[in-house]
Amino acid sequence: MTETARSDAVSVPSAVVPGIGIFLSAVVLATLFVPVNRGVDDPAIWASVGFATVATLAFLVGATAVANSRTSGWIGAASSTVVVLLVGYALNQGITAPVSVPLVSTPAPLLFATFCVAGLATGIGAAYAVGVDITGLVVRSAYTALLSAVGAVGLVSAQFATLFLLLPIVLAAGMPSMPQFMVLSQIGMAVGTGVVAGGYLLVRQFDLSYIDLEIPSKRDVLWTVGGIIVLFGALFVISTVFYTTGVESSDHGTAQQAEENPEILLVLIPASLLVIGPFEELLYRNVIQKSLYETFSRYGAVVVGSVIFAAVHVLAYATAGVGEVIASLGVVFGLSIVLGIIYERTENLVVPALIHGAYNAILFANLYLSVA
Template identity: 60%
Template sequence: MTETARADDTGPVASDAVPGIGTALSAVTMAAMLVPVRRGVDDPVVWAGVAFAVVAVAAFLGRRHGGLGRRVAAPIAAGSSVAVLLLAGYALNQGVTAAAALPAVTRSVPLVFVAFVTAGITAGIGVADFFAIGPSGLKRRTSQTLILSLVGTVGLVAAQIATLVLAIPVFAVVGEGSLSLVQSVVLSQTGMALGTIVVAGGYLAVTDRGLSFIDLRRPSLRDLGWTVGGLVVLFGALFAISTIMQSTGVESADHSTTQQAQENPEMLLALIPLAILIIGPFEELLYRNVIQKSLYETFSRPGAVAVASVIFAAVHTLAYGTAGIGAVIASLGTIYGLSIVLGTIYERTDNLLVPALIHGTYNALLFTSLYFTYG
């Protein structure tokens, strides 16, 4: 962990505060995973999830009450929580939700999803405890994560607003409904670029970072090597993740673009160049250069890559909104894995152009494949 990341953790660390938080969260996870068992679900995946949740609770209790050292208890707690996260996600994908009605509310809450979320947070608590991060450090990291998650979400909303703003003069000239599908795609992507610039620029201005915060420079031969290698690794990661999902029977959701392309494949002819010119550069600007780099201030660099990837995956939820929760989680898991690759490459190169070109080229190749499939 870097000195910057640990600057707020100097001084004595409260020995039981962070493990206490982990104990409470892992207990919630255990309770949520037990509900399907109590309802008669005889699934080895669910039983395994309960078992790992119990291990996480025991590890945090042992750490809190002095039975286990930090270097032993924290990895056990974090690893067990990651196992619950994966098992709960798989259970959701297979249709096990254990929905529970909330008092005075007409909607129900899938408790296995609650276990999925709390297990992910608990894993982070375990990692924090392993690195001796105290309550103040945990609070600062949580606060920054929430703020930057909001920045990522606002970036998504700003893209939609910018598109509407651009559409007003366009429709005034050509008339509403006169745009072709390709023109509409160009308009929406231009709006995405404009909205991203506004949010990224606004964040830099509010935080007094300035344009020097943007890592733009002429690529070196090393950067070109990272670009070519990164593209290979990105497709390799996609192949590996897809193979694992297929072999385990995990079903993923189709992106909204894929659904639209099935009906109107000509839109892909516009998206192929726009992927390189707009999608890759501007998504990487916001989620890597602004969000991930900002996280360097409180997290270690690997930690910043992981947290930024969670934010990047989460903001893609609406793109898969028509599918069930389990399929959405599987798709977001794929995005998270690919984001880890892009985030690592950016962390290694400190040059926005490298992940932007990899991301754009990757999307362009996927769009090309879709065009030959549906065109």
């Protein structure tokens, strides 16, 4: 990559940024008092109230004493992160604080809104800590929204491409079998994702040199082997934490399909290496993460890119309640951080593509052995 990492410490922030943090933390506190007032006596909720209070006070100090911006920003970010984890845990344990919403028949989980707002407060705290002013915050927010849209369009385009390939086959020969449909869906994913990535490069007037494809060096091979080991190590640690704390996660939609049609896994195992790994990494690492380097620091881009990567997987894991989905997306986020760091270190798309593909292939092979 020829782009230089952009420092986030661009200027001394005004009181506007911590003011936004105060507002967000106050909203978090207000929503947390709803389950408290309803008599929910859960340690995670009460601890969340405490950390949300700390975050609010930290932002308040930052707004009144600019000299303390860095320290108060990190305290606000750290406290809000703890709130995200605690509220996510509460949601996973079935505490949702449902509230009625006009024109909606099903009550909405208020704590999910708390989870999202606390996540925004985390971002505001981190931005304030590294010196981002309100102009920088607006630019970064707009760029994040734009690249989130690119990621979402990549997902939708893959589905449309699959439908485009499927329709003439259905009209000519009827509905294909599940393995045949899975082959079509993988081709559709490659076409749809590739079109979106290519379209983005065309709009930005980047040539093919923007794509970081290089023959792996010995160093890249070591990164690849180490990355696979780290990914499975991270999965083991996260699974152990989930088991110890009683956190339940949702299954990927493919896992449920595989229980009825194990043969689709025989398609997904090679597709992981040939399609899923390469094309997801092309879009979410080489396009989205690399583009984020223009407005974020490199490691800031890794984090933001991983949030986008996790968010676009929400439909794939929407097989259970909101708390279980959050847990699964947390795993995706953690694994994406690993892939993002490896891409940033190697500057070679081949490395995270191989790691991602091998990781998925091993998981699918293990699933096949368990259900076949």
